[in-house]
Amino acid sequence: MSSQRKPWLFPAILALLTVAALLLSVKIGAVRMSWQEVRAGLFFGGQYRDIILHLRLPRAILAYLVGASLALSGAILQGYFRNSLADPFILGVSSGASLGAVLSLEIGLTWTVFGFSSQSWLAFLTSLLLVATVYLISERRRLRQGESLLLTGIAAGAMASALTSFLLFRRADAYEQAVFWLLGSFSLSGWKEVWLIFPYFLLALIVSEYFATEMNLLALGDEVAQSLGCPVRATRRLFLFLATLLASFSVAVAGIIGFVGLIVPHSVRLIVGPDHRPLFFYSALTGGAMLVWCDLVARTAFSPSEIPIGVITAALGAPFFIYLLNWPGKKHS
């Protein structure tokens, strides 16, 4: 594999792509400006200060953090279930969040708390509630708990989706209102969203890196991991908690953005291998870079109108993922 022959290559490309994405995100937008104006806006005030410092910069950073959170959550859950088809929303986070957001529209809630809309709050709370319920139900089953959790999550997710569809059916006008949220968006995101997600993302990255060796043991099977001294139940709970909160925070600040949490960890695994220590780290960095690029396309392709970012992640991510899966000479982990 190329990463084994040239271990610097992947980090170097990733760093280059990340820096380029962040710089272009600050430079390009509905309002055209030169590099000099960007520099002036960033450091000396200038005509475009508000656009650069309060729109483009926090938006780019937030896109990075959300992408990194979703990719890390996906990497954790793929390890947890030992299934590379797992993604951050597999346990019903997205369905629970959609239900909360649409419920908020249905009831007509328009309040804001700490600058966050009722839609964001309800989405966050219902997603957590749904996953907690799924966990409590499946915990009653001692044997093959992972399988039970997965299946309960899928069933609960389907139930929440059905309720969401019912609510949208009852109020057809709510569909337009909900669509941007259901497909994700960073429009009008500011520093408060960045400060909400950043500490938790950092904590989750550090904790998951610290316990990555335990995740490697879990990949061998619960019995083997137990016999090698890994506290299986506690480790599983910890990782499930980390992954769910990462996904819920992401959904609360940016809506539902699919595909990142599925394809990024999978792609990174093809490059760095199955060891969760580099896998967690590089998945987060790659997810961040990917979402900044996608957001750049989402807000500039049809400017001044914006495309929901979920459309871009799927449109760009799916062909790339298919290519990776059929990459000549690739090794499955």
Add this chain to the structure above:
Amino acid sequence: MILGFRGNPRRFLDKLYEEKLPLQAFEIGTTFEDLFSLIDRISGLTCTEARGRELISSLRERIKFIEARIPRPGVGAKVFLTLYGQGQELWTCGQNSYLNYLLGRAGLQNVAADFKGHWLAYNPEKLIADNPDFILIMARNRQAFSQATNWLESLTALRAITAIKNKNFIFLDENLFSRFGPRLVEAYEWLIKAVYSASDSEAK
């Protein structure tokens, strides 16, 4: 008789046609003339032509009376109309909407008038560059309107926009403005009264 509109799901209308039910489907228009023609067609179908003509005539009179309030030539204030309660998006009316027609007819300059479509999620950067004098907020009631103004004022990025700096927010009743029918004339009256009295008080 069943009256259908293009906004209804097509498959429902097709089904009604298949069942040979007496369905008449109409296009939603964009101008007052489209509205009058719609009233004319519906009154013809319901054998109430005289009442239809009466309604059209009274609406025409009303429009003439309302337009006498518009300063000539048009003030041309730049406005941004937005629909509150749409999440973190600035939904506004584009070129093909009847709301854009109402704004133009009222002598106002819709900042999103160059963009095709009925509704679009407007880019906040573009809004900063457009710098509208007024922000018209379609909300379901005064309380929602006040939440909308609070929300807009809380967005640091938009603080330099003239409308936000001067708190030039205008409430548009969602019930009046969101349906294409005779009440559109009432909506027009509301718009003109609100904008021009706000302009007058600002000038003083």
